[in-house]
Amino acid sequence: MPKFKKILHPEKFNLILYYTITSFAIIAILSFVIGKIFARLESQEFIKRSEKYAHNFISHINYEIYKDFLIPTLKKSENIDLENNRRQLRKLDNTVRENLYGLNIRKLYLYDLEGNIIYSTVSEHIGFAIHRGENKKLDSAINGTPASALRLAGTVDSKGTHVPETLLESYYPFYEMNKDGTKKAQVGVLEIYQDMSELKKQIKKAHQKATIMTGSAMGGLFFALYLIVLKAARIINARTRQLTEARNTLEQKVEEQTLEIREAYKKLQHTQRKLVQSEKLASIGTLATGLAHEINNPLASVAGCAEGLNERLVSILSHQGKYTDKEELEIFSEYLKIISNETYRCKSIISNLLNFSRQSEPNFERIDVNQIINDTVATIQYQYPANEAKRKIQINLSDRPCEIIGDPQQIKQVFINLITNSFHATETGGEIIIETKTKKTTVQIIFKDTGIGINPEHLDRIFDPFFTTKPTGKGTGIGLSICYGIIDMHSGRIDVFSEGEGKGAVFEITLPLAGKQDNDMRTG
Numbered sequence: 001m002p003k004f005k006k007i008l009h010p011e012k013f014n015l016i017l018y019y020t021i022t023s024f025a026i027i028a029i030l031s032f033v034i035g036k037i038f039a040r041l042e043s044q045e046f047i048k049r050s051e052k053y054a055h056n057f058i059s060h061i062n063y064e065i066y067k068d069f070l071i072p073t074l075k076k077s078e079n080i081d082l083e084n085n086r087r088q089l090r091k092l093d094n095t096v097r098e099n100l101y102g103l104n105i106r107k108l109y110l111y112d113l114e115g116n117i118i119y120s121t122v123s124e125h126i127g128f129a130i131h132r133g134e135n136k137k138l139d140s141a142i143n144g145t146p147a148s149a150l151r152l153a154g155t156v157d158s159k160g161t162h163v164p165e166t167l168l169e170s171y172y173p174f175y176e177m178n179k180d181g182t183k184k185a186q187v188g189v190l191e192i193y194q195d196m197s198e199l200k201k202q203i204k205k206a207h208q209k210a211t212i213m214t215g216s217a218m219g220g221l222f223f224a225l226y227l228i229v230l231k232a233a234r235i236i237n238a239r240t241r242q243l244t245e246a247r248n249t250l251e252q253k254v255e256e257q258t259l260e261i262r263e264a265y266k267k268l269q270h271t272q273r274k275l276v277q278s279e280k281l282a283s284i285g286t287l288a289t290g291l292a293h294e295i296n297n298p299l300a301s302v303a304g305c306a307e308g309l310n311e312r313l314v315s316i317l318s319h320q321g322k323y324t325d326k327e328e329l330e331i332f333s334e335y336l337k338i339i340s341n342e343t344y345r346c347k348s349i350i351s352n353l354l355n356f357s358r359q360s361e362p363n364f365e366r367i368d369v370n371q372i373i374n375d376t377v378a379t380i381q382y383q384y385p386a387n388e389a390k391r392k393i394q395i396n397l398s399d400r401p402c403e404i405i406g407d408p409q410q411i412k413q414v415f416i417n418l419i420t421n422s423f424h425a426t427e428t429g430g431e432i433i434i435e436t437k438t439k440k441t442t443v444q445i446i447f448k449d450t451g452i453g454i455n456p457e458h459l460d461r462i463f464d465p466f467f468t469t470k471p472t473g474k475g476t477g478i479g480l481s482i483c484y485g486i487i488d489m490h491s492g493r494i495d496v497f498s499e500g501e502g503k504g505a506v507f508e509i510t511l512p513l514a515g516k517q518d519n520d521m522r523t524g
């Protein structure tokens, strides 16, 4: 809903605000990230430079040790024994320290090829041994390949000493030299620790520089875009204002038109009711004509029979009770039967008419369709015992409750009409099957018979009022149209199926099941 609100109310969208917030967030993130990238590049560059420096320094000190310590010492003594000869050690120490003077080199170690520290600027480390496998970088340099590692402040180096500042630890092969300064053979490893405290400063500087540069470039871009967005926002705002006005007018118009439509609808409903009423009157007129015709015939028979009976009665009375003609007396019974039948026909026609006119006054309540089917069949068995005896009525009702909201009398009327029609359509020995099936929201009530079936041409017209295939005097054609009207009023539908004449017929009613919320009854 809020999403729709935004679309429908564009005036609430602040482009400048969104643009500014988003841009600042992007500038901040990008400046930080680019700063980090530059700082890393700078740091790599600095380390590379330091490694190069270490390389140059070690080549230099290698030569200096050879020139200023080894050659003069070997001239004086036969061999070099730093462990026991303090003088030799001091001389080497002096040579090293002279060369270290003024440089940012914190410590220096000289190893033999077994990993023994034969000299160090940290005197207490002399004599220490670092065995193979304990320090990979040292192992690599012993094998002739220089290696280095950055020791950050707070770490512990391979000799177990705590590193209080950031240092670059580089291992290089130490060579015996020829007189001309060229390398002869590797005799040990030189390790130096370079002070890298400058590195942190360099990184910070690089980060700041990159952040400022990116920030100002992006800031410039932001400002240029801001001017464009500002211009666009002004245009959009003007258009939005127009749109909002149009929308408001439209809303007002829609409201007015809705009111008009509602009024028109009311009028239409009124007219429709009137139309229905007049159509009903017209139907009743047609029905009345039909009825007059229908009732005229039985009444004529009744009158004829009554007259005949009267004449015979007069004749009997004139014979003073000695009337013995059996044939005449049988006619008596026959005439009385005709009178009774024709009178019942009139009654049925009249009650059909009453049902037809009563159908618009439903009385809705929660009813069980299964219950009504059982009641209807019981009523029919009571009213037409002879008819029922000739046919088999099979009832298969759903186990689940089939409750609907409906008028019990009208629903019963529908069932009676359908069962009576099936009676008329089935010969002696026919079968009528009544079933109920429940679906998710509906109940199906099926009336199937093995009767005469329905001509496909008649299927479309079967629910039309006064459509009948029965001979004059036998059917009015109102029954199914009453059924259709009642089911329609109950928001349901009635369908007919037949594969043709002689193949039986199926009437299928679908009605909405009563929901839990339907306890307050519909009023129709």
Ligand code: ADP
Binding pocket: 417, 421, 422, 425, 449, 451, 452, 453, 454, 462, 467, 468, 469, 470, 474, 475, 476, 477, 478, 479, 480, 481, 504, 505
């Ligand atoms: P009526 O029974 O008075 O003719 P209805 O409206 O009840 O009026 O039925 C209309 C016509 O539908 C009947 O004349 C008959 O042709 C056909 N009909 C209705 N029910 C059946 C059925 N079960 N089997 C065959 N035809 C049927």
